[in-house]
Amino acid sequence: MTAVLPAPRASASTAPDAETVYRPGFRLDFAGTLAMLGRGPYDPTTVWDLRGMWRTWRTPEGAATLRLSRPSADGGVAASAWGPGAGWAIDAVPRLLGRDDDWSGIDVAGHRLLRDSLHRNPGLRLARTGRMLEALLPAIIEQRVTSLEAYRSWSRLLRWYGEPAPGPAPEGMRVTPTLEQWRGIPSWDWHRAGVDPRRARAVQAVLAVAPSLERAVERAATLDEAQAALQTIPGIGVWTAAETLQRSHGHPDLVSVGDYHLAHQVGEALIGRRVDDDGMLELLEPYAGHRQRVVRLIFASGFRFQRRGPRMALQDHRWH
Structure with missing residues (x-):
């Protein structure tokens, strides 16, 4: 929050x-x-x-x-x-x-942590925003960097280019830029915001086809087709598509494969030890169709995995 x-x-x-x-x-x-x-x-x-x-x-x-x-x-x-x-x-x-x-x-009756979490959080639901681009762009910015770096970059871009919020909103709130405004951000401001060239190129690839991409996602007969449509864009992989559709469509099954910490947390929550992405998917397979719901139950349970080893180092992409 x-x-x-x-x-x-x-x-x-x-x-x-x-x-x-x-x-x-x-x-x-x-x-x-x-x-x-x-x-x-x-x-x-x-x-x-x-x-x-x-x-x-x-x-x-x-x-x-x-x-x-x-x-x-x-x-x-x-x-x-x-x-x-x-x-x-x-x-x-x-x-x-x-x-x-x-x-x-x-059905999580067979696992105590999940069963207890569902019992304690009976009103938990997956939100659906209906705004694909507003979910996709920050997900790209969050690729392969620490959350703190990505959050700062997103905030800078919206402070510089976002529209002041209508009405009596708290001071400093912004509305995300229009498509034309996103397209008009110069390369040096992406750099100044801390977004490296690889992520900036992925953003530009999305912006170049945004209207047709939004139509393809909206017209997709299934959420799997919507995921496939997103992944036709260079720089949009499984993790980014999942992070997007979890928010824009309330996707109940997509898991953020490739996340720096998620597999560790799922593994320790479900079997008491760390696993990699393949191990995470194996553990979640019995809940196919509800895997994102299971992940949310793990988050809602209050369980936190034990962080070990070096953390990802913060990097400043603005001056390289």
Whole structure:
């Protein structure tokens, strides 16, 4: 999750452009369901406070700021939105809060940690943003570097090129750039933001075909076809496609193969020892169709694997 930022700034008119109260009809783990949206403590698109979450979107209708309040006593989630894309943002609330994510078929009765985690987190759902490009670009920036490096790069780019958030959003929030604005970022600013040439080329490859890529993903008959469409772009591999579709489509089965720590955590959680990616996939095979849900249950359980050996060194890509 992101760090708490200052209170919303004053505004001459703070009345939302659209609002609703969404009642899920199921017990909702509000924080757990939305936890994967923010890209670290510096992300200017996602801010948490004691009452809920602020999130900005680049919607098909334009910029939007969405405010979601934690569920009330009757389970209702109050949602307010500002900006040209406010209506789109409000319409997206049910899928963002996991309405379409069905956990009824998952069977974890045979593993104590998973069974206990599911029992303690019955309202956990996979969020679905519906915004493929907004999930894909930061995933590329996160390739093969530490999370801290990637989070800083993402924050710099949005501070420099993002649009100020509509409405009474907390100070400093930004909406991701338009496609034209992303394409207009000069090479030296990618470098200055700490994004090395290899990742910058992968971003440019996506931006060059973004409209057709989005259409291909939207028209895919299955999530496997959507993954294959993403991986036709140079620089987009299994890890990046998984990180994207987990957020944009709430993919219940894709696992981030190639992650620096994930296989270690899954191995230690499930069998008490570290494994590599192949070992992780073998352990998760009995849960095929629900493997991402199992990973989320491991995260939600509070289990943390024991870090051993050297950590990845922080690198400054801006001056090389």
